[in-house]
């Protein structure tokens with residue numbers, strides 16, 4: 001293909017759509033268990049079926065795709081498995097809201113019709129996110145796409161549940177759980193967000209039976225007093241010794257309750273006497289179990305007070321609170337009210353204040369599962385990257401509580417348990433039983449609750465491969481190699497996969513867990529829709545192209561840090577995409593003409609040996625960086641190589657060689673080889689632009705493959721590593737940089753060709769410089785380059801030492817010395833004036849004390865800047881004056 005046919009500007013949109021379709025159609029994303037290659041497997045954190053792509057997904061999944069593409073190009077049979085999570089509460093809420101628009105509730109439809117409704121919604125508008133993943137270029141094996149409610153995955157869920165039950169690790173019990181009265185379901189500890197909020201501490205007197213003063217208790221939730229079944233004091237608290245065992249009269253209801261002693265009471269809190277409400281507080285529940293106290297429920301599942309609440313029955317909890325406080329005050333039983341910070345738990349989904357509630361739930365006994373999972377990380381069978389996350393993991397796993405797995409929802413895996421209507425036997429089975437095995441009755445009622453969403457996603461690494469069947473995929477791709485995800489789901493997801501995978505699939509689910517940071521805005525602040533500082537990846541793609549976004553995210557991914565994403569960075573890397581495009585255009589246009597099929601490396605000119613050697617070094621470093629999950633290093637190495645070494649140096653250095661019929665054929669071969677290598681190195685990060693260019697390269701000169709995504713990832717070739725060439729290029733590059741700096745300082749027009757003399761005392765250096773004079777002249781835009789052993793006398797020159805050399809540039813004809821001196825003297829006066837003003841301000845204590853600290857800091861910085869500039873101007877002026885002597 002001819003260089004002339006390459007469009008001047010890179011247009012991402014059309015290119016991206018075309019290549020993604022080509023890759024998918026060609027089957028390049030598919031894993032192939034029979035390929036004979038070593039396997040490499042990962043699953044994505046399955047996004048919610050309700051989800052749409054946000055920058056957090058784009059970040060973690062881009063890094064995953066970089067790894068997968070790199071592994072695929074490195075000769076692995078890669079499986080990167082996509083899937084969707086049915087997302088119990090989240091999805092049910094979406095469909096309920098839709099029903100509400102038509103004035104309906106899910107109860108109007110009934111359970112089965114509602115479930116059909118959710119499925120219909122899922123088919124129609126769910127899973128939008130999967131098509132957005134395609135826009136990002138992710139090389140997912142769509143032929144193995146899974147959904148946590150698929151028949152096979154549901155079968156795995158039942159198998160795990162029933163096995164755990166049979167092993168005595170699933171049990172049902174009355175327990176205080178976190179309860180959302182809005183969502184009407186139990187929540188796991190992880191689904192509750194607790195933050196201190198301003199509240200009150202009410203001190204309430206409970207009189208003694210028979211008329212004594214009784215005790216004063218302190219509470220932040222006075223409405224719960226209606227469910228009190230005791231008041232507890234610390235057994236060693238001298239203030240209350242006489243009261244222990246006495247009877248109190250509960251205000252409002254007049255119910256009699258005992259004073260009991262228990263060492264869980266904190267003597268320092270409130271009055272030292274605490275009310276015990278077993279049905280509505282987890283600590284009180286535990287105390288009541290120890291002390292044999294009864295539990296009285298006073299609220300229903302929507303936090304409305306029930307018949308046990310006497311006059312407050314039928315009122316909402318917060319309404320009842322107001323009434324109770326007012327009544328106590330009227331009756332003279334409210335001793336005092338003080339402001340108090342209350343740790344308030346809210347439902348992660350709907351922000352409703354969580355109500356601890358005694359209810360019948362299903363639990364997983366977690367200790368027997370946690371122990372092997374802790375050990376697997378302790379002994380290094382699973383490694384966290386960065387390593388510090390293992391501490392977080394241990395802390396949580398060592399304090400883990402039994403897992404509440406039942407949810408009072410309709411959408412999800414319904415618990416496979418049935419109660420016999422005749423003999424009340426509880427049956428837990430893999431398939432719905434036809435009749436009761438105990439009494440033979442056919443009237444069986446299935447448990448209403450469904451399982452926590454994380455119960456099924458916790459099986460994802462093996463349920464997606466066909467488990468419990470011993471499939472070919474399962475044998476080959478389990479354990480997975482790596483898991484990559486954000487830190488926010490280490491407990492929800494990662495820990496559960498480890499526990500369940502070890503128990504059921506017989507091994508750790510993955511060997512390495514890479515935890516990425518949280519994408520923040522350019523000021524380092526958390527992104528949020530409400531703040532309006534969130535970045536929409538789809539808009540970025542539209543504006544800058546996918547590769548620019550992917551490269552930016554990769555370059556920002558320093559492990560253990562939160563990347564700061566802003567427009568400036570995106571623009572910077574978009575410029576990089578364009579730079580690569582333009583450089584490739586230049587190369588392709590210069591490939592026209594005879595090209596050597598091979599070359600003798602040692603006989604190549606220095607510049608060619610240098611760039612080839614640099615390419616080997618960068619290939620090695622990029623590979624190493626990706627092995628260590630140093631995405632940032634890989635991106636920076638490649639950026640520097642392509643932009644600086646290839647574009648700014650080598651393409652310039654190749655120009656004279658391309659004009660020389662003897663050197664041109666080998667130079668073309670080198671150019672093509674280096675570009676091919678650079679594209680393949682960049683491909684995992686920037687799949688689209690690299691494929692677009694690579695497909696235009698002459699096939700005979702590049703790696704052989706139908707697509708760059710299945711071409712080999714470059715490995716360093718020791719035969720082309722040339723430490724001497726890399727060493728020799730250094731003074732040459734410094735010399736050229738020196739000339740360029742001087743040109744910039746004196747504002748010499750870029751096209752103006754100038755004369756330069758280099759003073760080189762050693763014979764060896766002189767020979768070397770003379771041999772490479774053509775390259776230097778071309779790079780520095782020189783008319784003549786003279787290499788001498790001694791400085792010539794009596795010339796007005798600018799001098800610049802570079803290592804052991806000295807650059808001399810005669811001023812004659814370069815610029816008007818007198819005019820330049822006048823210009824610089826004027827600039828110096830302006831600098832002085834501004835410095836004076838700033839100093840006066842900074843010496844004024846009123847300014848320093850009263851002004852915005854940021855303004856003060858800026859002023860100080862400006863002083864330093866001006867001083868540095870003045871030093872430079874003085875230096876130049878000195879040179880100019882000296883040049884006159």
Ligand SMILES: [Zn+2]
Nearest residue numbers: 180183347350
């Ligand atoms: Zn809720």
Ligand SMILES: [Zn+2]
Nearest residue numbers: 420423436439
């Ligand atoms: Zn029965």
